[in-house]
Amino acid sequence: MFENERIAFIGNGVMAQAMIAGLVNRKLFDSRQIIASGPREGRGQQLHERYGIHHTTCNLTAIAKANIVVLAVKPQVMSEVLNEIQGKLHSETLIVSIAAGIPVEKMVQILNHDIVVRVMPNTPTRVGQGMCVWTATKNVSPIQRSHVQAILGALGKEIFVDHEYYLDMATALSGTGPAYIFLFIEALIDSGVHMGFSRRVSQELVLQTMEGTVAFARKYPRHPAELRNMVTSPGGTTTDAIYQFEKGGFRTIISKAVFAAYQKSKTLGRGNS
Numbered sequence: 001m002f003e004n005e006r007i008a009f010i011g012n013g014v015m016a017q018a019m020i021a022g023l024v025n026r027k028l029f030d031s032r033q034i035i036a037s038g039p040r041e042g043r044g045q046q047l048h049e050r051y052g053i054h055h056t057t058c059n060l061t062a063i064a065k066a067n068i069v070v071l072a073v074k075p076q077v078m079s080e081v082l083n084e085i086q087g088k089l090h091s092e093t094l095i096v097s098i099a100a101g102i103p104v105e106k107m108v109q110i111l112n113h114d115i116v117v118r119v120m121p122n123t124p125t126r127v128g129q130g131m132c133v134w135t136a137t138k139n140v141s142p143i144q145r146s147h148v149q150a151i152l153g154a155l156g157k158e159i160f161v162d163h164e165y166y167l168d169m170a171t172a173l174s175g176t177g178p179a180y181i182f183l184f185i186e187a188l189i190d191s192g193v194h195m196g197f198s199r200r201v202s203q204e205l206v207l208q209t210m211e212g213t214v215a216f217a218r219k220y221p222r223h224p225a226e227l228r229n230m231v232t233s234p235g236g237t238t239t240d241a242i243y244q245f246e247k248g249g250f251r252t253i254i255s256k257a258v259f260a261a262y263q264k265s266k267t268l269g270r271g272n273s
Contacts, residue, residue, distance in 0.1 A: 001150060002029050002033065002150075005033060005147070006035070006068070007023070007029060007033060007035075007067070008037070008062040008063050008066035008070065010036075010063070010073060011070075011074075012044060015125065017126075019070065021126075022128060024051050025154075028150060028151065031051055035055065035061075036056075037057065041057060060085065063085055063093070067092070068094045068147065069085075069093055069096070071096065071099055075101050075268075078097075079110065082110040089113050093115065094117065096148065097117070100171060100268070103164065104137060104164055116136070117134055117140060118164065118167060119134040120132065120171055120174070122174050122175050123178045124156060128156055130155040131158075133167060133170035133174060134152060134167075135160065135161050135164050172258050172261035176261045185206055189203050192205060228242075
């Protein structure tokens with residue numbers, strides 16, 4: 001699929017490295033087809049030694065021969081980067097942005113280039129188990145869309161949405177979601193320690209329980225309430241635990257937290273527009 005393509009990453013941080021690792025490990029791209037730019041030569045050398053890719057400290061050098069350009073910089077420097085590469089892109093170059101809160105319209109206006117994809121990835125992409133939600137301008141061709149699907153598929157799962165406002169929702173749910181899960185994991189581990197387990201044992205119990213529960217839910221795709229009822233015996237230990245969760249407003253606080261993240265995502269988007 002990508003035999004004649006070259007992909008450039010502007011920005012070589014954690015998320016860019018996760019994407020590069022996925023592309024190389026899944027053999028979607030040969031390492032010689034990938035170039036990344038970043039301000040620190042040492043960081044570039046590390047990526048070269050680990051993945052065999054090309055590296056440069058010049059963004060314009062990175063994009064010179066690229067068919068696909070991934071914008072993997074922090075939102076606060078995006079305007080500077082967009083202005084730097086404006087007018088230097090090939091007419092059919094596909095732009096893929098993974099910067100949070102930067103609207104497609106802003107990128108199109110500054111670049112004067114309308115082949116743009118915006119992606120909301122999350123942290124588990126670093127281990128090939130990510131969730132990427134993406135949207136595209138109407139000028140992104142069917143072939144380019146298939147390329148985006150393949151690239152994001154190398155990082156885990158991908159879902160296309162037909163309107164950009166869904167990305168704010170994804171930011172609150174799947175983008176920020178790992179933090180909610182980590183918090184719950186932390187609380188469960190602390191509960192185990194409070195009862196008397198060592199932290200090591202408590203952590204192993206919790207992580208395997210989380211992992212196994214997700215695997216079970218995927219294998220038996222029923223409503224979560226049905227699955228919960230399978231382990232909730234009348235008058236049993238689970239019943240008492242669930243009662244305390246509900247008494248404490250467990251569902252309500254989760255809903256409020258996710259909605260607060262959604263509102264903040266929309267605010268950040270307006271601030272960068």
